[in-house]
Amino acid sequence: MYIRQKTQPKTLLYMNRRLKFSQIKNRIGSANKTLLMLVFLGLLSCGGEEESNERKTEVDDRLEESIALIDSLEESTLKSLPQVEIPDGYMIISEDEGDLDGDGINEKVVVFDTDREVAQGKERELRIYFNQDGVWSLSHKAIGPVLPSQSGGTMGDPFEKMTVTGGGIIVNHFGGSVERWSYTHEFRLIDDEWKLAIATLVYFSNCDFTETYTYNLVKLNGYHSRQKERCDENGNVTKSKFEVEESLTIKKASVLMDGFGPGSTEIEVKGEEDYYYL
Numbered sequence: 001m002y003i004r005q006k007t008q009p010k011t012l013l014y015m016n017r018r019l020k021f022s023q024i025k026n027r028i029g030s031a032n033k034t035l036l037m038l039v040f041l042g043l044l045s046c047g048g049e050e051e052s053n054e055r056k057t058e059v060d061d062r063l064e065e066s067i068a069l070i071d072s073l074e075e076s077t078l079k080s081l082p083q084v085e086i087p088d089g090y091m092i093i094s095e096d097e098g099d100l101d102g103d104g105i106n107e108k109v110v111v112f113d114t115d116r117e118v119a120q121g122k123e124r125e126l127r128i129y130f131n132q133d134g135v136w137s138l139s140h141k142a143i144g145p146v147l148p149s150q151s152g153g154t155m156g157d158p159f160e161k162m163t164v165t166g167g168g169i170i171v172n173h174f175g176g177s178v179e180r181w182s183y184t185h186e187f188r189l190i191d192d193e194w195k196l197a198i199a200t201l202v203y204f205s206n207c208d209f210t211e212t213y214t215y216n217l218v219k220l221n222g223y224h225s226r227q228k229e230r231c232d233e234n235g236n237v238t239k240s241k242f243e244v245e246e247s248l249t250i251k252k253a254s255v256l257m258d259g260f261g262p263g264s265t266e267i268e269v270k271g272e273e274d275y276y277y278l
Contacts, residue, residue: 001064005161006049011237015145017124020054023166023251024150029149042250043081044094046248047223050134052201060184067213072215084108084110084127084129084136084138086088086106086112087113087114089114089115090112090125091113092112093111093112093113093124094111094159094162094273095111095161095162095256096108096109096162096163097109097164098165098167099167100164100169100188100189100204101167101189102167105131106131107128107130107131107139108129108131108162109126109162109169110126110127110129110135111125111126111127111146111159111162112125112126112220113126118148120147120148120149120150121147121148121149121151121157122149123143123148124143124148124159125141125142125143125146126142126145126162126169126171126257127140127141127142128140128141128194140194140257141257142155142257143259144258144259144260144261145171145185145187145257145260145262146159146171147152147159147173147262148183151175152176153175153176154176154177155174155175155176155177155180156174156175158173158174159173160173160174167188168188168197169186169187169194170185170186171183171184171185171187171194171262173186173263175231176203178205179205180201180203180204181263182201182204182206183201183202183262183263184198184201185198185199185260185278186198186199187257188218190218193199193256194215194256194257194258195254195255196255196257196260196265197217197218198214198215198217198218199211199213199214199215199278200212200214201214201277201278202213204208206229206231206235207229207230207231207235207237208231209227209228210226210227210228210229211224211225212224212225212226213276213277214266215248215250215252215267215278216250217253217254217255219251220249220250220253221246221247221248221249221250222247222249222250222269222276223247223248224246225240225244225245226238226243226244227242227247228240228241228242228243229247248269249269249271250269250270251269251270253267253277254269262278263277264277265277265278266278
């Protein structure tokens with residue numbers, strides 16, 4: 001909430017009222033605009049140029065109440081946006097909201113099961129929507145960043161969750177059998193394109209080893225470690241030792257969200273002949 005001091009001049013109060021009203025009006029649906037205009041006009045009608053200190057205090061109090069109402073209306077309007085249109089044969093398996101482009105307004109990200117069958121189950125589709133005049137409007141869609149429904153080995157469906165955090169879209173997978181794997185991929189809007197920014201891949205076998213690869217494609221660096229483990233008869237780790245710990249320097253890379261394959265997309269690391277996988 002914008003807090004105003006009681007001693008502010010009337011002209012500054014007037015400008016602040018108009019600024020607040022203008023900002024909010026542009027961010028909420030038309031259903032609330034009429035009510036906000038009435039509130040605003042009511043504020044302007046309070047007192048003349050010779051209003052007393054008591055009248056100024058009353059106006060300030062009403063102004064704060066109105067701003068609180070505006071904030072409440074904005075929040076309720078955004079929460080009451082209609083659901084995204086679900087294509088025929090699709091089903092939502094995950095959705096989240098957050099500010100992805102830094103404009104202070106939330107976007108919506110949805111992961112769908114599609115009606116398309118591929119070699120490893122149902123194909124998934126990730127869609128990004130923005131708020132356009134109170135309606136979720138499709139901005140981007142991608143196939144690839146979310147693995148198909150039966151590509152997790154004996155673990156079955158590998159998809160764990162999708163979240164919008166800190167301006168990024170984070171997708172988590174888990175799968176395998178005796179040797180298991182865990183993938184975390186973060187996608188961001190970079191140079192007006194949706195690209196992979198950070199990836200962490202962990203491979204492990206209980207009471208045997210844990211191997212971790214972390215890549216930052218924005219800073220072009222990474223980290224690789226392999227740790228051996230021993231367990232007691234109850235399966236508790238009693239001894240662990242790093243066999244490998246190394247920093248990685250990534251060759252220039254630009255990995256688009258579209259067509260990305262978790263765990264199978266190649267990347268070149270300086271000083272290494274073999275490809276690494278994101």
